[in-house]
Amino acid sequence: MAKGALRALVGLMIVVAFVPAARTQQVIGVNPTSPFVQVTLRQQLEKGLKCRRPVEFQFVDHVVKLVDKGELPLDIVNISYDWSRKRNSFRPFVYFQQCLVFLANKRGIDIHAQPLPN
Numbered sequence: 769m770a771k772g773a774l775r776a777l778v779g780l781m782i783v784v785a786f787v788p789a790a791r792t793q794q795v796i797g798v799n800p801t802s803p804f805v806q807v808t809l810r811q812q813l814e815k816g817l818k819c820r821r822p823v824e825f826q827f828v829d830h831v832v833k834l835v836d837k838g839e840l841p842l843d844i845v846n847i848s849y850d851w852s853r854k855r856n857s858f859r860p861f862v863y864f865q866q867c868l869v870f871l872a873n874k875r876g877i878d879i880h881a882q883p884l885p886n
Contacts, residue, residue, distance in 0.1 A: 809835060809845070816853060817861040824861050831868065834879065844871045 813819070813828045834840035848871060852864035872879050 817864050819861055840877060
C-alpha cells in the first residue's frame with residue numbers, strides 16, 4: 769500500500785507542476801518557454817464570449833479599460849465570464865453582460881457611469 773500512496777503522490781506532483789496559472793492576472797504576458805497558450809484579458813473575453821456585434825466588442829473594450837484602471841476588480845470579470853459560459857455556451861455574451869453589471873452594482877461599481885465608446 770505504501771507503493772500505491774507514493775505513486776499517487778508523485779502523480780499529484782506532476783499534475784500540479786503542469787497546471788496553468790489561474791486567471792488572476794490582468795494581462796498575461798507571452799512566455800516562449802511555457803507549453804500553454806497565454807492570452808490577454810481582451811482576447812479571452814472576445815473569443816470566450818463569442819463576440820460578433822460591434823456593441824459587444826465595445827463593451828469588452830470598456831470592461832478591459834475599467835480593469836486596467838483598477839476601477840473594476842478582475843475577480844468580478846472572471847466570475848461573470850465563467851458563469852456565463854456555463855449558463856449558455858452558444859451565446860454567453862448576453863449572460864456575461866447582465867451578470868457583470870449585477871455583481872459590479874452589488875459592490876457599488878456603476879459600469880455604465882462612464883459612457884460607452886462610440
